[in-house]
Amino acid sequence: MSKSALSDLERLAWLRLARTENVGPVTFEQLVGRYGSASKALAALPELSRRGGRISPLSTPSQDEAQRELEAGARLGARLIASCESDFPRQLAAVDPPPPLIWARGHVSLLHKPCVGIVGARIASAGGQRFARGLAGQLGASGQVVVSGMARGIDSAAHEGSLPTGTIAVLGGGVDDIYPPENAGLYDRLIAEGCVVSESAPGKRAQARDFPRRNRIISGLSAAVVVVEAELRSGSLITARLAAEQGREVFAVPGSPLDPRARGTNDLLRQGAALCESAEDVLRVLQQQRSIRERERPSYAVPPADQGKLDAAVETLRGEVEALLSPTPVSRDELVRATGAPAPAVFAALVELSLAGKAELLPGGMVTRA
């Protein structure tokens, strides 16, 4: 993948591949890596999924459908940015693997500034919202762009506090999906003064399963994530876990044990999150942080002459790999060790199984039985 911009045709192919059934970011990265482009990967898809054991063909948007998504985005004044392009946010590109494509509406330049995520409870206390607003304002005054999820409560307060200095809302639905409805005014200001980002197609309404991907982008854009008020087992704690997995600093705002909204943040502190009482706590740590470590992209490239050999190796391996999978996540490296087979063959077998809906390739190199 070159670091320049994609051609119009290859951009369409990226979009079609990214929107193909059973193609998550891991499979996407491996396919484009193996075949050298999304167009070539698309051409190989039917055969790969069939070999993985899938009977009906995978649903892939047509060229026209992809074109219509591009036009819908263009009408909103939104930009589609591919992870291989030079204006993809650097912090987000360092995630393993990054989302293949994001839509961005508003001040796209904010994506290139240092960012801190602020997330928290939807049903937040007045004090919690006041704290989030103040923290966002202080971080903004210190040159940090504040990233959040435009949800009720803490998220909205974080955006409000940082509108004058720079704020990014990451949505689960499309960049035009205004939810909750009472945030229509905030959304307008986000478009006018900030930036709205989404991995989903314009016009798409958010569904429950979109939120983990949304949360992954909130933490992925950010060098640090601050959790302000969170109950146990809440979405904010998922964002915190994703941030930790991505190597980002996790901060939690302490609260009284008598307040159930402090359970989650106090639990994060117990687990080793840094304590945040003010913007200084965050800025102090960020100053000490090394610059972003560029992710060393694994090379999945296979020369055209060797594709047949790889396919043959997968043929004898696929059943063994499938049998090794279980609902408990296992790392790809462990599967390589267990089979004793070359890594490219094991990875290719996993891609076939994932296209067939038999395996799920998780970010961070883990695999489960689907």
Place this chain on the structure above:
Amino acid sequence: MSKSALSDLERLAWLRLARTENVGPVTFEQLVGRYGSASKALAALPELSRRGGRISPLSTPSQDEAQRELEAGARLGARLIASCESDFPRQLAAVDPPPPLIWARGHVSLLHKPCVGIVGARIASAGGQRFARGLAGQLGASGQVVVSGMARGIDSAAHEGSLPTGTIAVLGGGVDDIYPPENAGLYDRLIAEGCVVSESAPGKRAQARDFPRRNRIISGLSAAVVVVEAELRSGSLITARLAAEQGREVFAVPGSPLDPRARGTNDLLRQGAALCESAEDVLRVLQQQRSIRERERPSYAVPPADQGKLDAAVETLRGEVEALLSPTPVSRDELVRATGAPAPAVFAALVELSLAGKAELLPGGMVTRA
């Protein structure tokens, strides 16, 4: 020092030595160690302080005055317990060095049960007091005796919550010094159902300088200390620091950054204190804790025949040791290294200087210029 009970005469000598001007617990331990008994140490005092550079004799209570303190305590039904006696609390005996003597009024047997300290702000929130009361009750129900300082706010709530199961109040004044006045009812219940402890003489009113010694006993009696609400630079944080120095577990209850009473506890968390949201947090750690490590008492004993030799060594060393002291604490071990002299001579020189008011021997082996 034998582990049995003192004779009546030696008990009087302990009291007189402990109440002598410029004799703190470090000097006390070294003197009784060197001379083998408080009576012999008392006899050596005038010469030692004169050699240290003191002109007027040290003020030491007479035998009659000490006897009157014993009688005052007896009238209250209080007991005087010396650190060398077998019924001195074991946790407190492990402190370096322990207070030479404590007065105890009420159910003295509580001093031999496992204890947890709960301390905090005098001007506490209603929620903080409710939390302290509940925590004390839960710890009590699990067999822990709760130790606190009978101050307003958190201390009082901690005592109230643990009166039915066992509570110890450590006072800065004598065991009959009821302060604040509104705690008269609580004091009566503490005497009837709990225990009141003090290092001060009965009848003595607390002064500001008595509180660090009081705090040292609160943490010294306890395997763990929980701080519930504390502003920055408050007495509760001193207790927490003493507890950490004594090797006791320090817990802090988190609170909102918007509440100034959480500043101190959140800061303790930042410094590595364990987070306390409930009694389970404390009990879990206590279960994992090893039993009290008996303190290995340093031997300061010098055979009578060698006392003269030691005095002569001190004579050539005292000026050098004094010159090495500054307002910044230095360890006794460092002074031994710096002078290259034998440790007993350096320690004896320090005792002379402290009796003369020129050095201050701090718990934990540190020394400052007085």
